[in-house]
Amino acid sequence: MAAPAVDVREVTVRYGEVLALDGASLRVEPGRVCGLIGMNGSGKSTLFKTIMGLVTPEHGTVAVDGGSSARARRAGAVAYVPQSEEVDWSFPLTVRDVVMMGRYGHLGLTRRPRRADHEAVDAALERVGVAPLASRQIGRLSGGQRKRAFVARGIAQGARVLLLDEPFAGVDRDSEATMVRLLRELAAEGAGIVVSTHDLHALPELADEAALLMRRVLLHGPTAQVLRPENLAMAFGLGLDGRAEP
Amino acid sequence: MSALATTAVDLLVDPLAYDFMVRALLTTLVASVVCAVLSCWLVLIGWSLMGDAVAHAVLPGVVLAYVVGAPFALGAVVFGFLAVGLIGVVRDTSRVKEDAAIGIVFTTLFALGLVLISVTPSQTDLNHIIFGNLLGVSWPELTQVMVLGAVVLAVLLIKSRDFTLYAFDRTHAHAIGLRPRLLGAVLLGLLALTAVVALQAVGVVLVVAMLIIPGATAYLLTDRFGRMLVLAPVISASCAVIGLYASYYLDTAPGGTVVLAQGAAFALVYLASPRHGLLGTRWAARRRRLRRERAAA
Ligand SMILES: Nc1ncnc2c1ncn2[C@@H]1O[C@H](COP(=O)(O)OP(=O)(O)OP(=O)(O)O)[C@@H](O)[C@H]1O
Ligand SMILES: [Mg+2]
Numbered sequence: 389m390a391a392p393a394v395d396v397r398e399v400t401v402r403y404g405e406v407l408a409l410d411g412a413s414l415r416v417e418p419g420r421v422c423g424l425i426g427m428n429g430s431g432k433s434t435l436f437k438t439i440m441g442l443v444t445p446e447h448g449t450v451a452v453d454g455g456s457s458a459r460a461r462r463a464g465a466v467a468y469v470p471q472s473e474e475v476d477w478s479f480p481l482t483v484r485d486v487v488m489m490g491r492y493g494h495l496g497l498t499r500r501p502r503r504a505d506h507e508a509v510d511a512a513l514e515r516v517g518v519a520p521l522a523s524r525q526i527g528r529l530s531g532g533q534r535k536r537a538f539v540a541r542g543i544a545q546g547a548r549v550l551l552l553d554e555p556f557a558g559v560d561r562d563s564e565a566t567m568v569r570l571l572r573e574l575a576a577e578g579a580g581i582v583v584s585t586h587d588l589h590a591l592p593e594l595a596d597e598a599a600l601l602m603r604r605v606l607l608h609g610p611t612a613q614v615l616r617p618e619n620l621a622m623a624f625g626l627g628l629d630g631r632a633e634p
Numbered sequence: 635m636s637a638l639a640t641t642a643v644d645l646l647v648d649p650l651a652y653d654f655m656v657r658a659l660l661t662t663l664v665a666s667v668v669c670a671v672l673s674c675w676l677v678l679i680g681w682s683l684m685g686d687a688v689a690h691a692v693l694p695g696v697v698l699a700y701v702v703g704a705p706f707a708l709g710a711v712v713f714g715f716l717a718v719g720l721i722g723v724v725r726d727t728s729r730v731k732e733d734a735a736i737g738i739v740f741t742t743l744f745a746l747g748l749v750l751i752s753v754t755p756s757q758t759d760l761n762h763i764i765f766g767n768l769l770g771v772s773w774p775e776l777t778q779v780m781v782l783g784a785v786v787l788a789v790l791l792i793k794s795r796d797f798t799l800y801a802f803d804r805t806h807a808h809a810i811g812l813r814p815r816l817l818g819a820v821l822l823g824l825l826a827l828t829a830v831v832a833l834q835a836v837g838v839v840l841v842v843a844m845l846i847i848p849g850a851t852a853y854l855l856t857d858r859f860g861r862m863l864v865l866a867p868v869i870s871a872s873c874a875v876i877g878l879y880a881s882y883y884l885d886t887a888p889g890g891t892v893v894l895a896q897g898a899a900f901a902l903v904y905l906a907s908p909r910h911g912l913l914g915t916r917w918a919a920r921r922r923r924l925r926r927e928r929a930a931a
Contacts, residue, residue: 462811493810
């Protein structure tokens with residue numbers, strides 16, 4: 389059997405005083421979509437950053453695509469679609485320029501794209517359905533199109549592990565359905581995908597499995613089971629300090 | 635040739651009869667082009683204040699280099715990195731926010747430079763470093779400006795795409811196995827070198843203008859980074875030439891006049907740029923409204 393796409397074990401992460409993850413474990417196999425749910429501040433983005441090697445855990449281990457996170461990154465195996473707030477949407481780049489950045493890891497000193505790179509970018513743009521908008525400035529896309537452009541970057545990169553931080557925030561139902569279809573296709577081709585989301589409606593269609601996060605993974609299993617009201621209450625009904633939310 | 639054209643040519647050629655004007659022109663041209671290219675990244679990363687800080691903080695380095703007879707560039711780079719390091723330390727290990735940390739560190743280092751100047755006996759007036767001495771640039775100084783400028787431009791252009799990726803999405807740079815911290819450090823090193831180039835022209839105090847205005851002006855004109863990289867140096871070099879000639883005929887401070895020309899160019903673009911200018915966007919909105927009204931009628 390292939391190595392897990394993501395294998396996080398007993399990871400603890402602290403930002404100064406703040407304990408963001410406390411013994412979190414998550415294992416996602418290739419070909420599966422895992423929905424990561426949890427309230428604001430539960431550590432979803434931190435878990436992604438840990439998988440990416442952007443924060444160093446105090447305890448615990450991280451494996452990506454069967455090796456260390458650093459090895460997976462060098463191999464171009466892991467792609468990250470950031471939360472919208474993290475992107476400067478007025479940056480003077482076209483959609484095509486952004487997707488081309490997925491190829492940089494494969495390119496030489498000056499990152500001058502070759503014909504194969506242009507073809508990979510064209511194919512990726514086509515695949516996510518933003519090809520007609522390729523020469524627009526990146527901010528001149530709708531919320532859903534922006535997200536798909538970033539997924540296209542991951543496709544152009546050839547990533548086998550896709551991490552998407554809240555891809556449905558500020559996205560209408562149509563775009564959401566398009567994105568769900570796209571991610572399902574990519575999983576069917578063997579990608580391991582982790583999606584953090586507050587949008588529980590989309591989850592049953594999107595995700596094979598779901599994980600409830602609250603500094604650690606409280607529950608991880610088939611989506612339908614995790615979404616049972618009593619289980620959701622466990623993650624959303626209680627505040628971070630253990631008291632009930634108002 | 636008509637009399638008018640002859641006069642115009644005379645106006646342009648006359649000053650160049652003086653050797654010092656030729657050197658001044660070459661120095662401002664090199665400085666303005668190098669600064670302008672770098673400024674495209676600085677304004678997009680949001681490093682304007684950092685540019686100001688590094689430009690000021692190199693002063694003690696330059697003075698010390700002068701004292702021990704080392705190249706100015708070395709002193710500048712050492713103090714440029716020292717400044718950035720200290721800013722990081724103050725920001726990360728105290729409750730002081732980044733802008734305050736920058737303000738504290740660069741003014742202190744600048745003050746150190748002023749104090750060092752006041753105790754350094756020297757033939758050449760070190761005060762020229764502060765306000766620039768465009769008309770007094772020597773051939774060796776010009777050579778240094780050209781060499782440093784060429785090095786900075788070469789690195790910027792070779793790693794252009796990496797720096798743009800760094801400016802746009804550091805996380806992605808990290809995700810594909812590049813080293814964003816290294817890229818950032820290289821950019822800061824280039825910033826310190828550029829400060830040395832530009833302080834010959836306009837002095838430490840006005841370097842930041844050349845490091846911000848051209849990039850900001852070009853950013854108002856286009857949505858393509860590649861075009862910014864062309865527009866910024868063209869605008870900046872034009873302003874440098876216009877400013878230098880204006881200072882010659884109006885008998886004003888050359889460094890200050892060059893920066894004034896850049897400021898004026900920004901103001902013009904800010905008002906009139908079709909895409910992102912004040913009037914341009916108003917007019918576009920008006921046209922859209924009229925079109926809607928006409929369609930409705
Ligand atoms: N850079 C940081 N410095 C200090 N604390 C941080 C930092 N980033 C996150 N935190 C804290 O760590 C905890 C987890 O944050 P994280 O961003 O991972 O949550 P999240 O589940 O992604 O939340 P959201 O749904 O709002 O995106 C929060 O308490 C947050 O305040
Ligand atoms: Mg988050």
